[in-house]
Every structure is written in structure tokens, then in C-alpha cells.
Amino acid sequence: RxxxxxxxxxxxxxxxxxxxxxxxxxxxxxxxxxxxxxxxxxxxxxxxxxxxxxxxxxxxxxxxxxxxxxxxxxxxDYKAVFVAASHHPLAAKPYVEAADFRSETLITYPVERTRLDVFSQLLIPAKVEPLAIRQVELTAVILLLVASNRGVAVLPDWVVREVKYSNDYVTRPLTENGVTRxxxxxxxxxxxxxxxxxxxxxxxxxxxxxxxxx
Structure with missing residues (x-):
């Protein structure tokens, strides 16, 4: 009681x-x-x-x-942000768009697409398919693979807070206006x-x- x-x-x-x-x-x-x-x-x-x-x-x-x-x-609220190795070609862009993923290996969590912000908010509406998809269970492993230039990822901004202080990664907004969830x-x-x-x-x-x- x-x-x-x-x-x-x-x-x-x-x-x-x-x-x-x-x-x-x-x-x-x-x-x-x-x-x-x-x-x-x-x-x-x-x-x-x-x-x-x-x-x-x-x-x-x-x-x-x-x-x-x-x-x-x-x-x-959080922003879904693009994460890539610092020497990745897309690192030179101020923001990334759906079409940029056509030539990329996208590293995601092992869940259905509709549960992932990058698909539900960006790729599915734009009818864009990444070059390849690699599924990884742990965030730390996703970041390790991204730093090794094995692919790119889209993660919540609060997940990649340490990335801000690392020379191995860059983060960029999704689209010019960003994607907020x-x-x-x-x-x-x-x-x-x-x-x-x-x-x-x-x-x-x-x-x-x-x-x-x-």
C-alpha cells in the first residue's frame, strides 16, 4: 500500500x-x-x-x-547522425543525403528496417538502397568497423558523444535540415x-x- x-x-x-x-x-x-x-x-x-x-x-x-x-x-529528442571514418569521402560534405548511401556499406543493428531511423526517415521514403548492409549487435563494434572504413552508420547523437572528441570519426547531419526523433x-x-x-x-x-x- x-x-x-x-x-x-x-x-x-x-x-x-x-x-x-x-x-x-x-x-x-x-x-x-x-x-x-x-x-x-x-x-x-x-x-x-x-x-x-x-x-x-x-x-x-x-x-x-x-x-x-x-x-x-x-x-x-535526439538527432539521427551519419558516422564515417574521418578520411571517408563523404566526410568532406556538410551533410549527407539518401543518394549518398547508394555506394556505401551501411552498418546497422540486427533489427528490421522499419525500426531503424536511417530507413524509416530517409532511405525508404527516397526509395534508396545501400550498396550493402552489415548487421552488428554492439555499438562499440559498429564504431570500430566505421573507424576502420569498413562501412558507414547512422546512430543517435547521444550514442556517439565520444566520437566528437576522436580523430577517427566524423559525424554529419542527415539532410540539410537534419533528422530529429x-x-x-x-x-x-x-x-x-x-x-x-x-x-x-x-x-x-x-x-x-x-x-x-x-
């Missing part, structure tokens, strides 16, 4: 978000040791229907839907008033702002 115990099962529809969420959960665990926390990759199943069925309690997603009894809480936490409306849910959402926002300032 005091709201000090409960369950926080989280599904993540953003592959790169595991790295952002772990520090949040580490802080959360210290404040709420009696709350059962679990993380599931939401890309492996239909996360939002699972939220409605109360199989999970929070879904991290960039694709809000109008669902009865579900609130999409804004977490933060918003990340949400989908929560059942009945759970919004639970103290530990409020605390998790607060910590998530604070950690996001730290990443964007870095």
Missing part, C-alpha cells in the same frame, strides 16, 4: 537505448531495492500489446500510438501515479539530459 514494492518490467524498442537505460536502472535499483526489475528487447515481440496485457510495465519507443489506457510520456516511455495510465514509476521516469529524463550535454 505504501508503494515501495512492485514490478518494473521494461521492453525497449530502441536497440541503442540499452546503453542509455542501464545507468538509469542502476540509480533506480538503489532507491527501490524491493521493486522487481527486468528488461526485455521489445524488438523481439510486440511490446505495446504486451503492455496492454500487463506482461510488461513500460515500453521505450520512438513510435507513439493512440492506445486506450496508455500514456506516451516524452523522454527526450523523439523517444517516449509508454506506460499504462493506471501506473503513472505509482511512486516508483514516477521516479524511473524522472531518472530517465535526467540521464538523457546528461548524455545530451556530454
Amino acid at each position: 505504501a508503494g515501495s514494492t512492485g514490478r518494473m518490467h521494461i521492453a525497449i524498442e530502441c536497440h541503442a537505448c540499452f546503453e542509455w537505460l542501464f545507468p538509469v536502472l542502476e540509480q533506480f535499483r538503489k532507491s527501490w531495492p524491493d521493486v522487481d526489475v527486468d528488461i526485455r528487447p521489445g524488438l523481439a515481440f510486440d511490446a505495446l500489446p504486451a503492455l496492454l496485457r500487463e506482461e510488461v510495465d513500460l515500453v521505450v519507443s520512438s513510435d507513439p500510438e493512440d492506445l486506450p489506457g496508455v500514456k506516451f510520456v516524452e523522454l527526450f 523523439r523517444l517516449y516511455a509508454a506506460v499504462r495510465e493506471d501506473d503513472l501515479d505509482k511512486p516508483f514509476m514516477s521516479q524511473l521516469l524522472k531518472l530517465a529524463g535526467e540521464e538523457a539530459r546528461k548524455l545530451q550535454r556530454a
